[in-house]
Amino acid sequence: MSFAASPLSVQFHASKPLSLRFRACAADVPDFFPPEWLETRRKRPFGPRLGFSAEEAVRYQLDALMFNDQPRPDYGIEVMYRFAGFDPFERSTYFGPFFDLGQFERFRRIFHHSSYRVLLGHRERKILSSLNVKENCYKQRVWVRGTRPEEEEVFQFTMVQRVGGSWDGYWLTESLLHDGDSFSGGVAY
Numbered sequence: 410m411s412f413a414a415s416p417l418s419v420q421f422h423a424s425k426p427l428s429l430r431f432r433a434c435a436a437d438v439p440d441f442f443p444p445e446w447l448e449t450r451r452k453r454p455f456g457p458r459l460g461f462s463a464e465e466a467v468r469y470q471l472d473a474l475m476f477n478d479q480p481r482p483d484y485g486i487e488v489m490y491r492f493a494g495f496d497p498f499e500r501s502t503y504f505g506p507f508f509d510l511g512q513f514e515r516f517r518r519i520f521h522h523s524s525y526r527v528l529l530g531h532r533e534r535k536i537l538s539s540l541n542v543k544e545n546c547y548k549q550r551v552w553v554r555g556t557r558p559e560e561e562e563v564f565q566f567t568m569v570q571r572v573g574g575s576w577d578g579y580w581l582t583e584s585l586l587h588d589g590d591s592f593s594g595g596v597a598y
Contacts, residue, residue: 456491457579463547463568464539466492466580470566471551474520474528485529486520487513494569494581503584524587527555527562537563545570547580550588563588 455473457466470492477485490513495501497511504525510516519525533554540548547568554561569583 454491455488457576457581459578461580463541463570463580464549466568466582467549467551467566470582471528471531471534471553475531475534477529483517483520486517489520489582489585490516492582494571494576494583503582505584505586524562524589525585527553527557527560528564529555531555545572546583 455469461469470489473485473488475485477483493503493510493516495503495510500507501510502508503510504519508515508519510519520529531553535552537550537552539550542548547570549566549568550563551566552561552563565584565586565588566582567584567586568580570580571577
């Protein structure tokens with residue numbers, strides 16, 4: 410007995426049994442999570458969360474930079490990279506001028522530049538102003554006192570709430586700008 414509806418259809422013959430290419434056994438598929446599953450979920454890298462407001466997202470980023478080297482070196486910069494809302498395959502104005510920030514190492518070097526390093530391990534900060542520019546755009550200016558004597562700078566965070574896609578509803582950092590001329594002396598890029 411054969412069924413042939415079109416040239417692309419498969420013909421079945423009753424006399425030949427079908428062979429299975431894949432075999433599954435109940436013993437192959439665990440019906441429980443391994444004991445370390447919950448612990449690995451708790452150790453999820455810190456970054457944007459759907460429940461964060463724009464203000465909370467800025468605060469968490471600044472907290473991460475305040476304790477930059479905990480639990481490992483430059484962890485605070487890693488958190489900033491996760492919150493960054495730029496396309497890693499295109500040049501970005503995240504720090505003002507167009508830079509290729511797709512690789513984490515390039516992003517990290519900018520933070521170690523003299524004008525942004527005040528954020529790393531800073532001692533004190535104060536919100537100077539906050540503004541909801543649009544429904545999905547928020548700006549905040551922050552004064553920061555660093556660890557070195559007379560090290561004070563002002564930065565502006567621009568947060569954008571994504572609409573659509575996998576980041577729908579998340580607040581991501583569109584830019585982090587230094588109030589002065591931060592790159593006048595060049596940058597180790």
